[in-house]
Amino acid sequence: xxxxCDLCYGIVGMGLMGGSIxxxxxxxxxxxxxxxxxxxxxxxNAASLELAASQHTVDAVYDARSVDKMxxxxxxxxxxxxxHATVQFLKDHRDAFKPGAIVSDISGVKALIFASLADIVRDxxxxxxxxxxxxxxxxxxxxxxxxxxxxxxxILMPLAQxxxxxxxxxxxxxxxxxxxxxxxTDARVHxxxxxxxxxxxxxxxxxxxxxxxxxxxxAFGGGSFEDLTRIAMINAPLWTELFIANREELLLHIDKFMxxxxxxxxxxxxxxxxDIEAYLENVRTRRVAMNTIVSKAGR
Amino acid sequence: xxxxCDLCYGIVGMGLMGGSIxxxxxxxxxxxxxxxxxxxxxxxNAASLELAASQHTVDAVYDARSVDKMxxxxxxxxxxxxxHATVQFLKDHRDAFKPGAIVSDISGVKALIFASLADIVRDxxxxxxxxxxxxxxxxxxxxxxxxxxxxxxxILMPLAQxxxxxxxxxxxxxxxxxxxxxxxTDARVHxxxxxxxxxxxxxxxxxxxxxxxxxxxxAFGGGSFEDLTRIAMINAPLWTELFIANREELLLHIDKFMxxxxxxxxxxxxxxxxDIEAYLENVRTRRVAMNTIVSKAGR
Numbered sequence: 136x137x138x139x140c141d142l143c144y145g146i147v148g149m150g151l152m153g154g155s156i157x158x159x160x161x162x163x164x165x166x167x168x169x170x171x172x173x174x175x176x177x178x179x180n181a182a183s184l185e186l187a188a189s190q191h192t193v194d195a196v197y198d199a200r201s202v203d204k205m206x207x208x209x210x211x212x213x214x215x216x217x218x219h220a221t222v223q224f225l226k227d228h229r230d231a232f233k234p235g236a237i238v239s240d241i242s243g244v245k246a247l248i249f250a251s252l253a254d255i256v257r258d259x260x261x262x263x264x265x266x267x268x269x270x271x272x273x274x275x276x277x278x279x280x281x282x283x284x285x286x287x288x289x290i291l292m293p294l295a296q297x298x299x300x301x302x303x304x305x306x307x308x309x310x311x312x313x314x315x316x317x318x319x320t321d322a323r324v325h326x327x328x329x330x331x332x333x334x335x336x337x338x339x340x341x342x343x344x345x346x347x348x349x350x351x352x353x354a355f356g357g358g359s360f361e362d363l364t365r366i367a368m369i370n371a372p373l374w375t376e377l378f379i380a381n382r383e384e385l386l387l388h389i390d391k392f393m394x395x396x397x398x399x400x401x402x403x404x405x406x407x408x409x410d411i412e413a414y415l416e417n418v419r420t421r422r423v424a425m426n427t428i429v430s431k432a433g434r
Numbered sequence: 435x436x437x438x439c440d441l442c443y444g445i446v447g448m449g450l451m452g453g454s455i456x457x458x459x460x461x462x463x464x465x466x467x468x469x470x471x472x473x474x475x476x477x478x479n480a481a482s483l484e485l486a487a488s489q490h491t492v493d494a495v496y497d498a499r500s501v502d503k504m505x506x507x508x509x510x511x512x513x514x515x516x517x518h519a520t521v522q523f524l525k526d527h528r529d530a531f532k533p534g535a536i537v538s539d540i541s542g543v544k545a546l547i548f549a550s551l552a553d554i555v556r557d558x559x560x561x562x563x564x565x566x567x568x569x570x571x572x573x574x575x576x577x578x579x580x581x582x583x584x585x586x587x588x589i590l591m592p593l594a595q596x597x598x599x600x601x602x603x604x605x606x607x608x609x610x611x612x613x614x615x616x617x618x619t620d621a622r623v624h625x626x627x628x629x630x631x632x633x634x635x636x637x638x639x640x641x642x643x644x645x646x647x648x649x650x651x652x653a654f655g656g657g658s659f660e661d662l663t664r665i666a667m668i669n670a671p672l673w674t675e676l677f678i679a680n681r682e683e684l685l686l687h688i689d690k691f692m693x694x695x696x697x698x699x700x701x702x703x704x705x706x707x708x709d710i711e712a713y714l715e716n717v718r719t720r721r722v723a724m725n726t727i728v729s730k731a732g733r
Contacts, residue, residue, distance in 0.1 A: 287657070288656065332654045342695035345716070346691040352627060355630075357632055359639075362662070378702050388645070389695070396637070399644070403685060411678070418668060421644075422667050
């Protein structure tokens with residue numbers, strides 16, 4: 136049985152997520168005195184690599200010309216790129232992975248990953264798609280932190296051919312990084328659920344900021360507007376890609392939300408207190424019943 | 435010049451807000467050794483009064499039969515009731531206030547307060563309407579805390595006859611309670627802005643929970659859904675009253691929000707990446723420009 140603290144980890148893309156994953160591994164997995172493992176980092180941005188090396192987040196850095204040398208050494212490769220770039224990278228470097236390696240990604244939408252599976256998968260490499268449900272409104276390695284995963288969810292979408300021992304190893308890595316709940320599902324369910332919990336929320340937060348009369352309105356804020364719109368400090372290129380890649384599921388949820396909103400709007404317009412109160416009581420009961428492990432303190 | 439630490443404070447309604455205000459005054463104003471002031475509490479709920487007395491949040495408690503005796507002693511009265519109950523209380527007990535007293539309220543909508551001004555105001559009592567922009571998704575005195583006001587906004591709507599020295603005293607009390615920003619405006623501007631920053635946000639959060647397929651969906655959450663819907667653990671009777679009392683302003687903002695949402699929805703439906711990205715870049719710029727003093731840590 137492989138020991139997590141003795142593995143060689145490769146991080147492809149040292150941005151906010153890649154950096155945070157590297158730091159969580161450094162702190163929670165390689166922090167024991169007996170650890171023989173190490174972390175290698177690849178990015179096309181030389182400044183991110185320099186920073187990661189100077190902070191000892193990674194033990195060695197690789198660029199576009201040397202990345203295949205990195206992949207050849209890694210027992211575990213984390214591809215932390217945007218969705219389309221993830222597919223492209225996995226295709227382009229398919230032959231470079233070390234035999235027996237576990238490879239995973241962090242793409243927020245999986246349909247396009249699974250559509251390219253035939254060009255990605257290799258018999259002797261275990262590709263286990265995943266989605267760490269954590270992030271930040273700030274971008275880049277400079278804002279990465281090994282602590283953003285505590286009390287968060289991780290979604291895994293193992294393939295039919297995924298080896299049980301590799302899945303077990305990956306699950307123990309995820310727990311070690313600080314995640315509290317691991318959900319195993321398939322790409323279809325993932326994309327459907329994520330369209331609601333993540334993409335719809337970003338659409339709503341963005342529309343709410345767009346509809347503000349001015350940027351001075353926060354002088355009248357009590358925390359609600361701030362909480363609802365923190366995620367509107369959005370990475371526009373990434374979310375544009377996610378919205379379009381998961382377009383059909385997202386439209387479904389937007390329409391369902393608008394329908395709910397129109398019901399409540401109607402009750403308010405017609406001044407129907409009993410209907411408003413029943414609507415809100417039901418909402419309160421549902422929200423209280425939702426088992427949220429993500430706490431403010433944990434973010 | 436009156437000293438805040440020597441005043442007699444009366445709290446009408448020892449719920450979440452009344453209790454929190456009493457605790458903030460107890461801790462931040464009457465906490466000095468030389469303080470000669472005290473806090474009196476009134477509620478129709480005997481259990482809340484008992485708890486407030488046993489925790490030494492108030493020095494004496496009053497019920498419906500004795501509340502006028504309380505009002506007769508108070509230099510500063512905080513009416514912490516729902517909007518319509520606030521108007522009713524101020525009318526019913528108009529003659530009981532101590533001459534020279536300052537009276538304020540916490541109602542989240544002001545049109546109905548100002549519509550009844552003729553029946554509320556007395557020449558020898560300074561009624562200064564206000565709105566502390568803080569709260570909690572939990573209700574009742576048992577959940578009150580003197581710390582919920584830190585880094586929050588307070589909106590004041592002084593009347594034409596408000597005495598400058600009373601306004602100055604009130605402002606110093608607000609600052610002492612922990613609020614960081616005091617905005618002075620009128621009822622019309624207040625109700626218009628609050629319909630956006632507060633009521634619209636509660637409508638959106640409620641509709642989002644209403645549109646959820648099931649209560650298990652949070653297993654796929656990464657914090658966004660949780661942040662957007664915390665306020666959906668809503669006090670249904672209170673918010674029903676607020677939505678209807680501020681109906682016209684709220685409908686205006688709901689429609690503006692739906693218009694913004696429909697634009698973004700259209701870009702997604704038509705797969706127009708350049709338009710989505712431009713929309714999101716603009717939203718990000720606006721949100722970053724918003725001066726939010728309300729921090730997560732402060733709540």
